[in-house]
Amino acid sequence: MTIRLYDTAARAVRDFAPLVPGQVSIYLCGATVQAPPHIGHVRSGINFDILQRWLIHRGFTVTFVRNVTDIDDKVLRNATAEGVPYWQVAARNERAFSWAYDTLGCLPPTLEPRATGHVPEMIALMQRLIDAGFGYAGGGDVYFDVTAYPAYGSLSGQRLDSMQAAGDTDVDTAKRDPRDFTLWKAAKPGEPCWDTPWGPGRPGWHLECSAMATKYLGPVFDIHGGGIDLIFPHHENEIAQSVAVGDGFANYWMHNAWVTQAGEKMSKSLGNFLLVSEMVQRWRPVVLRYYLAAPHYRSHIEFSEAALEEAASAWARIEGFARRAAELVGEGDPPAADSPLPDDFVAALDDDLGVPQALAVVHNTVRDGNTALAGANKEAVREALAQVRAMLGVLGLDPFDPHWAGGFGGRASSGDAVLRGTVDRLVAAALEQREAARAARDFAAADAIRDQLADAGIEIEDTPAGPRWSLRTGGSR
Numbered sequence: 001m002t003i004r005l006y007d008t009a010a011r012a013v014r015d016f017a018p019l020v021p022g023q024v025s026i027y028l029c030g031a032t033v034q035a036p037p038h039i040g041h042v043r044s045g046i047n048f049d050i051l052q053r054w055l056i057h058r059g060f061t062v063t064f065v066r067n068v069t070d071i072d073d074k075v076l077r078n079a080t081a082e083g084v085p086y087w088q089v090a091a092r093n094e095r096a097f098s099w100a101y102d103t104l105g106c107l108p109p110t111l112e113p114r115a116t117g118h119v120p121e122m123i124a125l126m127q128r129l130i131d132a133g134f135g136y137a138g139g140g141d142v143y144f145d146v147t148a149y150p151a152y153g154s155l156s157g158q159r160l161d162s163m164q165a166a167g168d169t170d171v172d173t174a175k176r177d178p179r180d181f182t183l184w185k186a187a188k189p190g191e192p193c194w195d196t197p198w199g200p201g202r203p204g205w206h207l208e209c210s211a212m213a214t215k216y217l218g219p220v221f222d223i224h225g226g227g228i229d230l231i232f233p234h235h236e237n238e239i240a241q242s243v244a245v246g247d248g249f250a251n252y253w254m255h256n257a258w259v260t261q262a263g264e265k266m267s268k269s270l271g272n273f274l275l276v277s278e279m280v281q282r283w284r285p286v287v288l289r290y291y292l293a294a295p296h297y298r299s300h301i302e303f304s305e306a307a308l309e310e311a312a313s314a315w316a317r318i319e320g321f322a323r324r325a326a327e328l329v330g331e332g333d334p335p336a337a338d339s340p341l342p343d344d345f346v347a348a349l350d351d352d353l354g355v356p357q358a359l360a361v362v363h364n365t366v367r368d369g370n371t372a373l374a375g376a377n378k379e380a381v382r383e384a385l386a387q388v389r390a391m392l393g394v395l396g397l398d399p400f401d402p403h404w405a406g407g408f409g410g411r412a413s414s415g416d417a418v419l420r421g422t423v424d425r426l427v428a429a430a431l432e433q434r435e436a437a438r439a440a441r442d443f444a445a446a447d448a449i450r451d452q453l454a455d456a457g458i459e460i461e462d463t464p465a466g467p468r469w470s471l472r473t474g475g476s477r
Contacts, residue, residue, distance in 0.1 A: 002015045002016065002350065003015075003016040003054075003055075003058065003350050004016060004350060004351055004352055005223075005252055005254060005352055005353070006254065006298060006352050007252045007253055007254070008155060008231060008253040008254065008255050009154070009155050009252075009253045011157075013351075013352050014252070016252065018060070018222050019220060019221070019222055019251065022059065022060060022061060023060060023061045023062075023063070024055050024060045024061070024062045024063070024222050024223065025062075025063045025065075025217040025218070025221035025222045025223070026048070026051070026052065026062065026063070026064045026065065026221075026222065026223045026224075026225065027065045027066075027067075027209070027212075027213040027216075027217055027221060027223070027224050027225070027250070028044070028045075028048050028064070028065070028066040028067075028109075028224075028225040028226060029066075029067065029209060029224075029225070029226035029227075029230055029234065029235075030045075030066040030067045030068055030069070030097075030112065031068055031069065031093070031094065031097040032069040032072050032074065032075070032205075033068060033069065033070055033075065033089070033090045033091075033093035033094045033096075033097060034072060034074035034075045034077075034078050034089065034090075034093065035074075035078065035093055036093055036096040036097075036100075036275055036276070036277060037093075037096060037097050037100045037275070037276050038266055038273035038274050038275050038276065039259055039266070039273075039274050039276060039279055039288065039292060039303070040258060040259040040265070040266035040267070040273065041097070041100075041276075042100050042101065042104055042106075042276055042292065043227075043256060043258075043259050043292045043301070044225070044226065044227050044256050045066075045100075045101050045104070045106050046104060046105075046106060046289060046292050046293050046396075047256045047292075047293070047297040047353075048064075048066075048225050048254075048256075049101075049105070049106040049107055049396060050293060050297075050353060050355065050394075050395055050396065051223075051225075051254070051353060052064050052107060053107065053394055053395070053396060054349050054353065054394060056337060057337055057338065057341075057394050059338070062110070063110045063111075063216075063217065064107075064109045064110045064111075065109060065110060065111045065112075065113065065212070065213065065216050065217060066109040066111075066112050067112070067113055067114070067115065067208070067209060067212050067213075068090075068094055068097075068112055068113070068114045068115065069115050069205065069208065070087070070090035070091075070094065070114045070115055070116050071086065071090070071115050071116050071192065071202055071203060072205060075089055075090050076191060076192075086192055087116075087192075094114075096276075096277070099277075100276040100277070103276065103280060103285050104276070104285050104288060104289045104292075105285070105286070105289050105396045105397070105401075105403055105404070106396070107396075111216055113212045113215075113216065115203055115208040115212070118208065118211050118212050118215065119194045119203065121211040121212070121214075121215050122183075122184070122203050122207050122208060122211045123196050123197070124211075125207065125210060125211050125241065125245065126142050126183050126184060126196070126198075126207070127197070128245040129144065129183070129241060129244060129245055130142070132244060132245055132246075133145075133148060134148050134149060134240075134241070134244040134245070135183060135241075136176065137198040138174030138175065138176075139173070139174035139186060140186025140187070140198065140199040140200075140201060141169065141174055141182055141183075141184060141185055141186050141198075141201070142182070142183040142184035142196075142198055142204075143174070143175055143176070143180045143181065143182055143183060144180055144181050144182075144183055144237065144240060144241055144244075145176060145177070145180055146160060146163075146177065146179050146180055146181065146240065147160070147176075147177055147179075148244075149240045149243075149244050151239075151240075151243070152236070152240050153236065154236075154239070155231060155232070155235055155236045155239055155253065156231050156232035156236050158232060158236075160179065163179050164179070165178035165179060166178065166179055166180060166181045166182070166233065168181055168182045168204065168205075169182055169185070181204070181206060181233060181237050182204040183203075183204045183206070183207045183241065184196065184198065184201050184202070184203060184204055184207065185201050185202050185203075185204060186199055186200070186201045187199070187200040187201045187202070205234065206233070206234055206237035206238055206241065207241065209234070209238050210238050210241050210242045210247075210249075213238075213242075213249070213250075214242065214247055214249075219242075219246070219247035219248055219249070220247065220248035220249065220250075220251065221249075221250060221251070222250070222251055222252060223250060223251070223252045223253075223254055224238075224249070224250035224252070224253050224254070225253075225254045225255065225256070226255060226256075227255060227256055227257075227258065228255040228256065228257055228258065229258065229265065230255070231255060235253065254297075255298070256297045256298065257297070257298050257299055257300045257301070258300050258301070259292070259300075259301045259303055260300050260301065260302050260303065261302070261303050263302070266303065274303065276288075283308060283312070284312075284404075285404070286315065286397065286399070286404045287308070287311055287312045287315050288308075289396065289397060290311050290314070290315045290397060291307070291308055291311035291312075293355055293395060293396075293397070294311065294314075294355060294356060294359055295355070295356060296352075296353070296354065296355060296356055297353055297355070298352075314363070317363070317366060318362065318363070318366055318388065318392070318397075318399065319399045321366045321369050321370055321373070321384075321385075321388070322385060322388060322389070322399045322400065323399075323468075324370075324373055324468075325369060325373060325381050325382075325384065325385040326385065326400070328373065328376075328378060328381055329378055329381050329382040329385065331385075331400050332382070332385065332386055332389070334389075334393070334398070334400070334401070335386070335389045335390040335393040335398060339386075339390035339393070340390070341387070341390055341391055341394070342361055342365070342387060342391070344357075344361045345358050345361040345362070345391050348360075348361065349394070355395065358391065358395070359395075361391065362388060362391050362392065365384055365387050365388050365391070366384070366388060368380075368384055369381055369384030369385060369388065372384060427453065427458060427469050430449055430452075430453060431449075431460070431467050431469070433449055434446045434449040434450060434460075434467070435467070437449065453469070
């Protein structure tokens with residue numbers, strides 16, 4: 001089956017045909033590093049991580065570029081409020097984003113360029129735009145003339161005559177039209193700046209992505225991705241400034257939906273954000289990844305603690321089967337990149353990354369595996385475990401991946417890896433006392449130990465392989 005992807009520009013699901021057979025080039029709008037990431041930010045990273053993993057599984061070589069916007073009005077504003085250089089704010093938050101992506105199991109991009117490292121490419125692009133009649137300088141700024149580009153608004157479906165002013169400058173007196181967007185901003189006192197033929201200044205937001213995408217992926221590449229909030233004006237402006245100078249730019253445009261609270265986009269300005277660094281103190285990273293990956297990437301996620309509890313329970317069912325199966329037949333080898341997968345799973349991901357349908361196949365396989373476990377059918381258990389691990393590996397969720405070591409249950413807490421070892425030892429000691437009481441036929445003492453553990457939220461299951469414990473909201477250990 002051919003991979004099919006929803007293309008925002010076409011407003012339809014299209015067969016995916018890369019420019020170069022066997023190779024895929026992807027540019028993802030990454031972090032603007034004015035503050036640490038919340039779970040709404042990292043949803044994009046997880047969604048496109050799954051896309052990258054699936055393309056790799058399907059045999060493609062993937063070049064994945066995810067940029068960092070390290071110069072921006074918000075970065076400068078926050079630096080001024082803190083009384084520190086802008087690069088200090090940017091570097092600190094860039095590290096926070098890298099940590100968050102890694103903590104939630106995202107593969108590293110092929111390249112992660114910073115805006116400030118590509119000013120020469122931006123100057124060259126502005127000169128091309130001016131020479132072609134689409135750009136103009138005024139008051140030290142450089143602008144894009146939207147009326148000179150007839151296709152402006154095609155990505156977002158907006159009409160130029162109904163658009164409001166761009167609102168990307170303090171005053172628009174130097175603009176020919178208030179809807180024109182800013183390519184370059186003239187230097188202000190105390191702000192960082194770079195020299196250009198039009199005077200010192202700094203990049204506009206939209207210019208940097210066109211310059212970086214074409215530098216590393218060429219004038220035409222396969223996929224451009226980002227959140228739906230970037231469709232207009234950011235991606236609309238990227239298309240305009242790139243296509244206007246003759247670059248074909250992206251063949252497919254993919255956009256993930258928001259994480260919302262009370263129907264509103266999760267954002268720092270609304271104060272309704274949940275930092276990744278805080279969330280992983282309360283929930284295991286693997287559970288957060290499952291929670292953010294499980295819905296279709298084009299569907300909004302309405303955040304709630306109850307929804308996270310449901311995700312933790314769903315993950316616990318998967319992980320619990322994997323642990324019990326491994327006790328019977330061993331973990332087996334880690335799934336290879338080309339491991340065979342169930343046809344329904346493949347069809348689901350080939351159809352516009354249908355992760356919900358793919359996870360349904362995972363859960364059905366877990367159900368069959370549990371049936372085989374009940375019947376002690378080792379071969380069926382071994383096959384089910386291998387399939388579950390292979391499918392989860394594609395989603396970055398293999399429960400035996402060393403990346404996820406150190407957590408337990410559905411929830412997490414500060415110092416989780418250390419805490420796990422401590423709890424393991426304490427519970428093991430209690431279980432030894434319980435076994436000793438049972439051996440002495442002191443069943444009242446054995447039951448008391450079990451009840452005390454239950455009061456602490458630890459459930460005990462007696463199995464042929466010995467007692468197994470688990471937290472009520474999580475998987476077995």
